[in-house]
Amino acid sequence: MNLSIFFEPLNEDVFAKLNKPRTLGAYVTRFVSKFPDWRGADIAILGVNETRGRSNEEEPVATVATSPARAVRKTLYTLHKGSGRCKIVDLGNLRAGITLEDTYLRLKEIVEVLISHNTIPIIIGGSHDLEYGQYLGYEHLERVVNMVTVDSSVDMTQDTDAMPNKKQLRQILMHEPNYLFSLGQIGYQSYLVEPEVMATLEKLHFEAYRVGEVHRNVQEMEPVVRVADLLTFDISAIRYQDAPGYAPTNPFGLTGEEACQICWYAGINDTLTSLGIYEYDPELDERGLTAMTISTMIWYFIEGFYHRKNEVDFSSKYFTKYAVAFNDEPDRMVFYKSKQSEKWWLEVEALSDGKGSRIIPCSYEDYLQATKGEVPNRWIVTQARIG
Incomplete structure (x- = not known):
């Protein structure tokens, strides 16, 4: 499949100074003039400048200049490479569809193709409802999947007038065929969640962990993340002091260190095949602190991936x-x-x-x-x- 038709190339002028020896930027093959050979890659980075899920706009709000992925790339590629072999490609930015639903379907197709070839997509969004498209990319597997989402709220409201990025979990649960086996919710804050929503999670036997539980023992989140096939991360789950680039602001939440720890757990998870990071708005990130936080999260995910143990045979001597x-x-x-x-x-x-x-x-x-x-x-x- 020719994936290049779905993507816009990157502006090399922005990244020309990021290829210093031993930095991540020197090891990532990017889509500038020639589309990279993603079939041999372990990880594929892609941006999705789609924000209609959190606004009333008829077209995506993010432009090239305000692209969340662009801001993250400029920081991510200056970080020093870890200990792994680093077979990573950057596919550029996904072209948004005519409608929001078209973007979901495009993202579904990209995720489906990549995970079918054992390449893990790291999606930098864009509004959190894009996780619906990420989830749809698993439909072809014809098996149940496990999903973990990190968010300060639970995006499952019954309010029909709510924006798509506040009800995509309900959309996932209502999707037919239903192939979601388990859902883990990490970092929610009770005063941001409708009681009826929490009752629904309990009725469905899904696991949910308040932000205070994460603070008390972040290590207990490792088994929660280890069960996941896909992980999505809403930046609003991180406290404003560590990641101010989202709205509305939240003075409480995970620390940057806890967010990186969770991404490390996701990276070393042998079964996890996609990561989505959503709701970052560069226009609210004056000093680039959020871009640095997200970049470090991705760095830990990549480093974790190259420390996987392939622990799947429970009858073995190990x-x-x-x-x-x-x-x-x-x-x-x-x-x-x-x-x-x-x-x-x-x-x-x-x-x-x-x-x-x-x-x-x-x-x-x-x-x-x-x-x-x-x-x-x-x-x-x-x-x-x-x-």
């Missing part, structure tokens, strides 16, 4: 199996611990015969809870979903 006995249902619980990374997994049996079991990421705390005779919440919600 795993230790632990069985915890219970006096009631379940009568036992099986855990797996990696000898390489020391990460933990939990096997969950289905309630119905013939549905088999699923092995899901968990934490050491889940194992300790089981040894005390308590059933971890991850086991309960996963069993409820698989039936």
Whole structure:
């Protein structure tokens, strides 16, 4: 497939000074005059200057000068390359569709093609509703997928007059065919979320973590991220002090360090195949602090990717199996611990015969809870979903 027809090339004048030795810019093949060979790349960066999802404009608001991806690139490519081999391409900026729905479908097609060739897209948006197009890119897999979103709110409002970037999760849940198995919501703030929305998440057995829970122990977010096939990040989840380039402003939220930690977890996740970062507005980012924060998040994602362990064979010699006995249902619980990374997994049996079991990421705390005779919440919600 000729992907170049979907993209606008980059202005090389902007990046000419970013090719210093050992910086990331010297290792990324960019679309300037010739479209890069993305088939051999591990990661593909693409910008989407689509903002109709957060405004009443009939056409995308972002221009080349105000492009979120342009601002991020100018900072990202000055960072020093990490320890990985760095097979990365920059495809340029996706041409917006005539309508917002057309942009979703274009993004779907791009994501579908890239992940089918084992190339991970990093999408720099644009409004958060673009995650709908990112999600649609998994429809061809014909299997259930797991999604994690990092956001200060839960974009699932029932208000029909709300902007698309406030209700795309509802659009995802209503999409047919429905292939979403699990949704993890990280960093939400209760006073920004309708109680009815939280009740819906609980009814669907989805996991949601308040920003305070992340502050208390960001390491506990690692198993949440490790289950994901795709991760989306709304910059409004980060406090204004670390990322002022969004509106409306939010004095509370994740720190920049916590955002980078989550992106590191996403990078080392063997099953994650796309990352979307949305809602950055360069016009509100006077000193470029948000661009630097996002660039560092992407840097940690890339570095994490090149530290993946490919831990998927639980019957191999690289795993230790632990069985915890219970006096009631379940009568036992099986855990797996990696000898390489020391990460933990939990096997969950289905309630119905013939549905088999699923092995899901968990934490050491889940194992300790089981040894005390308590059933971890991850086991309960996963069993409820698989039936």
